[in-house]
Amino acid sequence: MKRAAIKGVMGYLPEDKLTNTDLEKLVDTTDEWIKTRTGISERRILKKEGWASSDMGAEAVKGLLKKTNTSPDEIDLLICATVTADMVFPDNANTICNKSGINNAFGFDINAACSGFLYSLTTGAKFIESGMCNKVIVVGTDMMSSIIDYTDRTTCVLFGDGAGAILLEASTDDTGIINSQFGGDGAGSAFLHMKAGGSKKPATVETVMNREHFVYQEGRSVFKYAVKGMANSINTVMKRSGLNAEDINWVVPHQANLRIINSVASSAGVPLEQVMINIHKYGNTTSGTLPLCLWDYESQLKKGDNLILTAFGGGFTWGATHIKWSYDGSDFSS
């Protein structure tokens, strides 16, 4: 069977930083609480005039094309994972193509909250495996600062802005995206959602006054489901691929909370040195966390490494994917 391989990865982060000390001035919190309960020290916030999530995605995509020596005309499909598209419609994918000079592709968005990038990666891989596309870009981009209430201490300390993108092509060897397991539970929407702005409750003066256009989260419940969902998916994917803990070179977890990451790593039996972690620098960038991890750690990746990616998010949505890495990261001087 044809297999899809990741051929390059690129990230984009806004320059402006929002530190825990900055947040201490906005809400009743402390640097110590945030660090010990979440592992986050700072996050990036997009402040560039007129810019939105598609601009961060387009920057990552343009960098990816350049880095992989790929002409924009070669791209057949671009999938964008996001919960903060520039507009309710059209999608971000076509906007990103337009901003990146990609003219021969079709595109669409996937909204699976924090699992969006993982779902999009497998979706993109299927278009390669089926032979329908030769080159696919998957981008995860979220401007979480546009939907965060900076008077709510339970959510505003968690999220940041950022984007990452990967290039998929057919694999020429046994490396590539090997298998995925995903799960969903709509009952989870009670614990993590945005109350207004959708067709259920369109925007009115009242919804704005009631601050209903922001992320609502019951953190403690989400925490429990997240740990369980990711651990179960990793377990299934490892079994399907016949992997033991010692066969795994890297766990690449969604970056929502360092305590969740620690717990997921320990249930997979993988030491923390082999777990990609950048939550301290960027917070939770939703669709951006996984590609930004791959980007940060790319130089340490070797061809043939076994990576387990895992994510959990609103929906609930969750899953894990086994990738046999396709190139030596040191080949790219990103």
Ligand code: UT7
């Ligand atoms: O990526 C999408 C999926 N999302 C997640 O995976 C997030 C999962 N949940 C979490 O990461 C954690 O539940 C949080 C970080 C959101 C919260 O941590 P927690 O340890 O579960 O805290 P808690 O909600 O149980 O709250 C404990 C206390 C409460 O005070 P009381 O009621 O005990 O007096 C909160 O009001 O901590 C308080 N608290 C804060 N205190 C200082 C909540 N937020 C803050 C804050 N600063 N920022």
